Amino acid sequence: MDDKQIIDLYFARNEQAIAETEQKYGRFCWRIAMNVLDVWEDAEECVSDTWLSTWGQIPPTVPQSLKAFLGRIVRNLSISRFRSMRAKKRYNGMEVLLSELGDCVPSSANVEQTVEAKELSGYISEWLDSLPAEDCALFVRRYWFGDAVQDLAERCGITGPQMAQRMLRLRKSLRAALNQKGVAL
Amino acid sequence: MKEELMYDGITEIREDIIERAEVYAFPGEAENAEGPKGLTKKARKVHPVWVTIAVVAACLVLVVASPFVYIATRRAGSEAPATNPGQSLHGNKRPGDAETGKENPGDKAPETSVASADVWIYFVQDGEVCKERYRMNLQAEVVFDRWRAENGIGEEVQLLECEIRSKAITEQQGKVGFHTSGYDFSMYLTVSKNLESYYEQKDEVLLLDSLKQTMTGYSGLTYQEYHLILE
Numbered sequence: 001m002d003d004k005q006i007i008d009l010y011f012a013r014n015e016q017a018i019a020e021t022e023q024k025y026g027r028f029c030w031r032i033a034m035n036v037l038d039v040w041e042d043a044e045e046c047v048s049d050t051w052l053s054t055w056g057q058i059p060p061t062v063p064q065s066l067k068a069f070l071g072r073i074v075r076n077l078s079i080s081r082f083r084s085m086r087a088k089k090r091y092n093g094m095e096v097l098l099s100e101l102g103d104c105v106p107s108s109a110n111v112e113q114t115v116e117a118k119e120l121s122g123y124i125s126e127w128l129d130s131l132p133a134e135d136c137a138l139f140v141r142r143y144w145f146g147d148a149v150q151d152l153a154e155r156c157g158i159t160g161p162q163m164a165q166r167m168l169r170l171r172k173s174l175r176a177a178l179n180q181k182g183v184a185l
Numbered sequence: 186m187k188e189e190l191m192y193d194g195i196t197e198i199r200e201d202i203i204e205r206a207e208v209y210a211f212p213g214e215a216e217n218a219e220g221p222k223g224l225t226k227k228a229r230k231v232h233p234v235w236v237t238i239a240v241v242a243a244c245l246v247l248v249v250a251s252p253f254v255y256i257a258t259r260r261a262g263s264e265a266p267a268t269n270p271g272q273s274l275h276g277n278k279r280p281g282d283a284e285t286g287k288e289n290p291g292d293k294a295p296e297t298s299v300a301s302a303d304v305w306i307y308f309v310q311d312g313e314v315c316k317e318r319y320r321m322n323l324q325a326e327v328v329f330d331r332w333r334a335e336n337g338i339g340e341e342v343q344l345l346e347c348e349i350r351s352k353a354i355t356e357q358q359g360k361v362g363f364h365t366s367g368y369d370f371s372m373y374l375t376v377s378k379n380l381e382s383y384y385e386q387k388d389e390v391l392l393l394d395s396l397k398q399t400m401t402g403y404s405g406l407t408y409q410e411y412h413l414i415l416e
Binding site: 064065067068069071072075076079083097098099101102104105116117118120121123124125128129133134136137139140141143144145152155156157159160161162164165168169 | 187188189190191192193194195196197198199200202203204205206207209211212312313314388390391394
C-alpha cells in the first residue's frame with residue numbers, strides 16, 4: 001500500500017491505517033528508536049507511542065513524506081523518554097549522540113540572535129544543502145537516523161577511526177557555519 | 186541543554202534532505218553489493234589453504250618454542266653478571282623496577298639474544314593513521330618507545346607492562362617440561378595514565394588505534410582480545 005492510501009485510511013479513521021503503517025514502517029521506526037536509546041523495551045514502547053501519536057495527528061496534518069513524519073515522531077518521543085528517564089537509566093545511544101552534537105554548538109562570542117529549534121533546523125538544512133552529497137548523507141544518517149559510526153565506515157569502505165575523523169570535520173564545519181551566521185543556542 | 190536543542194534542530198531538517206540521505210548509495214555499498222535482494226554483504230577475501238596452514242604452523246612453532254626460549258633466557262640472565270632482573274621476554278619493565286636512567290631503547294637487554302625484524306609503527310598525522318617500517322628488536326618496550334617518538338609523545342608516558350595471556354599450560358614433571366599449546370591470545374597493555382593529556386593534541390581514537398595496531402602487530406601473533414589499561 002502506498003503512503004497516500006495509508007494517509008487516506010487515517011483520514012477515514014480506519015484503524016487499518018495503524019496496521020498498514022506498522023507493516024511498512026515498523027522496522028524503520030524501531031531502528032531509529034533503537035539507535036537513539038539502545039534499550040530494547042524503551043525502543044519498543046517509543047514505536048508503539050509513535051502509532052498512537054500518528055493517529056492523533058493525522059488528520060488534520062497531511063504529511064508530505066509519511067516516512068520522515070514518522071521518523072520525526074520517533075526521534076521526538078525518544079528524546080522525551082531520555083529527558084524523563086535520564087536520572088534512572090543510561091541511554092548509551094543518546095548519550096553518545098548528544099556528546100558528539102556538543103561539537104556543533106556555536107560559540108557565544110559572536111551572537112546576533114538566539115534561535116529556537118525550528119529556526120536552527122533552517123540553518124542546518126541550508127548547511128546540508130551546501131555539502132557534497134556523500135557528506136550530507138553521512139551527517140543525516142549519523143545524526144538523524146542514528147546509524148553507528150562503524151556501520152557507516154563499512155558502507156563507505158573505510159575504517160571506523162577514519163569515519164570518526166570525517167564526522168568530527170563535519171561537526172566542526174556545521175559549528176563554523178552557525179558561527180558565521182551569528183547564531184547562538 | 187544546547188546539545189538537546191541541536192538534536193531538536195536536526196530532527197526538524199527538511200524532508201527532502203532526509204529522503205535523499207536514505208536512498209544515497211555509498212561507494213562501499215556498490216562494491217560489496219551481492220545477491221538478488223540488494224542486500225549488502227561485505228566482500229570477504231579468501232586466502233589459499235596453504236596460507237592458512239602456514240600461518241597455523243608458524244603460530245604453533247612460536248607457541249611451542251616460547252617457553253623454551255623463556256627458560257633459556259632466564260637461565261642466561263641468572264648466569265650472566267649485571268643482568269637486568271626486571272626485564273621479561275618482551276623487554277617491558279615491571280612496576281617497582283629500579284630506574285636505570287636514560288638509555289637507548291635498542292640497547293636494552295644486550296645479554297639476551299632478541300630477534301630483530303622490520304616492524305610497522307603506526308602514528309597519527311594530518312588526521313589519519315599512517316605507518317612506517319623500522320628495523321628494531323622485537324621487544325614491547327622498544328616498539329612502544331618508537332611509537333611514542335613517532336607520535337610526538339613525551340617520555341613521561343611510560344609502558345608499565347605488556348602481558349600476553351594465552352591458554353597455554355607448561356608443566357614440569359621431573360626434568361621434563363610438558364607444554365600444552367594455547368591458541369587464544371590476549372594482550373594486556375598497561376600505560377601510564379598521563380597518556381590522556383595528549384588526547385587533545387592528537388585525536389584520541391586515532392592515537393589509541395595507532396597504539397593498538399603497533400603493539401598487536403609487531404609479534405606476528407593474532408590476538409583475540411586487546412586491553413589497554415591506563416594507570
